[in-house]
Every structure is written in structure tokens, then in C-alpha cells.
Amino acid sequence: MLAVLIVSAGAVRFWPRADLVEGHAYPVPSSTSGRVVEVLNGTDRMGLARITTRVLRRAGYDVVLFKNASEPADSTDILVRRGALAAGQRIRSELGVGRVRMAPDTLLRVD
Incomplete structure (x- = not known):
């Protein structure tokens, strides 16, 4: 099983704010896909974690949690909790966008 923690920050310019979101609901990929992630928004822009979640779900990732981060971030960090660094690079x-690095934490329910 592959999982990654993403801190969404600094990517605001890649997702322009829309007045109306089309296709707001995307099917949640099966957890058997082995691609389980958590998305945290480390910016002051509301909804960025949700937008990032949609992008990843369209790509087949099972986003098990998305929310605001407890602390601000100055850039997008992709933290690989378990598995290979290549997972974060994908x-x-x-x-x-993003900086990929290993940050092992076997207590989290994500890889």
C-alpha cells in the first residue's frame, strides 16, 4: 500500500478561483488501489485542500483525509510516509508542483 501526505502551499496560482465548480463530486477510488493519501492545506486560501483532493482522485488516488494544516507552509511538500520515494514523485x-521527501511515520494510517 502506498500513501503520501501532501502539504498544499504555494500552488495557488495553478488553480484559479472559480465562481462555479463543475463536476464537484468525483468517485472515490478503491483503497485496494494501494494509493492512499492525505491532503493538508498550509495556505490561507480556503478550499485548496479540496481542489487538490479532486485532482488526486481523478488520477486514481484514494484521499482519506483533507483539511487545513495546523501550521502554515511556504511551499508544497509531498511527504512519503511508507514505501518508495517514487510514489511521491508520481x-x-x-x-x-512540490518538493518530495521521505518522512517515515508508521503510526499514521497512510503510507
Whole structure:
């Protein structure tokens, strides 16, 4: 099972604010896909974690949690909790932004 923690910050310019969101609901991929992630918004822009969640779900990732981060972040960090660094690099490719690094934490329910 692959999982990654994403801190969404600094990517605001890639997702312009829309007055109306089309196709706001996306199917949640099966957890058997082995691609389980958590999205945290470390900016003051409301809804960025939700937008990032939609992008990742369209790409087949099972986002098990999205919310605001407890602390602000100055850039997008993709933290690989379990598995190979390549997993984070694939997410970076989907988002088009981010710094990928290993941050092992086996107590979290994400890889």
C-alpha cells in the first residue's frame, strides 16, 4: 500500500478561483488501489485542500483525509510516509508542483 501526505502551499496560482465548480463530486477510488493519501492545506486560501483532493482522485488516488494544516507552509511538500520515494514523485507529476521527501511515520494510517 502506498500513501503520501501532501502539504498544499504555494500552488495557488495553478488553480484559479472559480465562481462555479463543475463536476464537484468525483468517485472515490478503491483503497485496494494501494494509493492512499492525505491532503493538508498550509495556505490561507480556503478550499485548496479540496481542489487538490479532486485532482488526486481523478488520477486514481484514494484521499482519506483533507483539511487545513495546523501550521502554515511556504511551499508544497509531498511527504512519503511508507514505501518508495517514487510514489511521491508520481504525485508531484500529477500536481505539477512540490518538493518530495521521505518522512517515515508508521503510526499514521497512510503510507
